[in-house]
Amino acid sequence: MQQSAERSHTSPHIIIPVVIIIISSAVGNLSQTAMNAMFGGIAADFDLSMALGQWVTTLYMLVIGITVPAVTYLMRKFALKNLILISLWLFLAGCLVDIFTPNFAILLVGRVLQAISAGILMPMMMSVIMTSFPPNKRATVMGIAGIALGFAPNIGPTIGGYLVTASGWRSLFVILAAVMVVLILVAFIFIKPGPRVHREASLDVLSLVLSALGFGFLLLGFSNASDTSSSLVSIWLPLVVGAVALVVFIRRQNRIDHPLINMRIFKSSQFTVGFWASNLLYASFMGITLIVPLFVENVWGGTSIEAGVALLPGTIVALFVNPLAGILTDKIGVRPVTIFFGLSLTIGSISMTFISAETPFWLILLLQGIRAIGVSGLISPLTSWSMEELPGDLMTDASSFSTAIRQAIASMGTALMVLLVTVGAQFFASVTFGFQLALALSGLFALAVLTLILARVR
Secondary structure, eight states: OHHHHHHHOOOHHHHHHHHHHHHHHHHHHHHHHHGGGOHHHHHHHHTOOHHHHTHHHHHHHHHHHHHGGGHHHHHHHSOHHHHHHHHHHHHHHHHHHHHSOSSHHHHHHHHHHHHHHHHHHHHHHHHHHHHHSOHHHHHHHHHHHHHHHTHHHHHHHHHHHHHHHHTOTHHHHHHHHHHHHHHHHHHHHHSOOOOOOOOOOOOOHHHHHHHHHHHHHHHHHHHHHTSTTOOHHHHHHHHHHHHHHHHHHHHHHTTSSSOSSOGGGGGOHHHHHHHHHHHHHHHHHTTHHHHHHHHHHHTSOOOHHHHHHTTHHHHHHHHHHHHHHHHHHHHHOHHHHHHHHHHHHHHHHHHHTTOOTTSOHHHHHHHHHHHHHHHHHHHHHHHHHHHTTSOGGGHHHHHHHHHHHHHHHHHHHHHHHHHHHHHHHHHSSOHHHHHHHHHHHHHHHHHHHHHHHHHHOO
């Protein structure tokens, strides 16, 4: 009993770094989606087309995908305090560049610096939580961290839309820079330095290049696929190059002595199940953040304000359900929690397949809210459960690879939904049917998540 009590005790020296990482990850995710509402202001200021202006988020996503696989090496090479400070300084530098940028090219440089920071922080957050907290607290802490994964990106477009109207798009970076300054000061003062040790970490450069090509080109291909004006070559060529590079990368990791990401993570059947369930979850819900606002404006006939409000229930729900799901997982176990929220996700997603221009707005809000309860309630339990069997030295490998793949899968799901909207409009002469096809695909992904939970999550 005494040993159990000691394991349940969590030192402030552990809590402070985790809180800083969670907040900074939330800032990174918020900045990614906030820019979606700022394309117009940026394009107007620099006299750009909207397609070119969207590179502020496309490039951000690509750089995150390229950076994430290197986090395993970085966490072995640098002490935790140093790596946190490096990440925060990179994000602050990116914000300062974007505040004073004279042109669009320099703006993209700032976004690259911010994306490198976000790419380090997201997998580091999961790894630190899983290695620093006792098993009976991991899901709870991961649930709180889920706010960074769920609430922050959902509230981003609302904040971005308000700021671009009220004070201009540069004001976002002023606010983010101020947050970073505070976090840097807190990290510098309160994070206890680790013991001075000689850190040995081998970097396989070829693996790094292959991962950059694999994840980078996959994300680029899926991003192009979600742009209806893209040519087939600009879609399929990056996808083929990315897929081949990723296959070669994985094969190489199994053959070299010092892999960039240790593929022994897949020897755990629990991790493998959680990995695929989480991927299906992200495929189901990320595209919805684009499809539902477009549906409200283009089919239902709503205003841009109503389009934003359509996602508001999910945003509010994520703030409360994420930590609640983590607490419940630690109290009663992962299976009942994931079954309940899996049912919520599936019922909400499949029901939304049948919405049309005649559907009352309150019903759209209700169904989206039910979906959002499922999404928010599944993220942290699936993540913590999938990793709890792994040894500590593989936690960073698991979090890095999972984060990188989820980025690609989320882009794939979004691209497929946009494609189905186009198919409905062009081949069936019905925009409504196209949106219903896209929502049906989200429902199929949700049903696959629930099926996997019922069959394998114990």
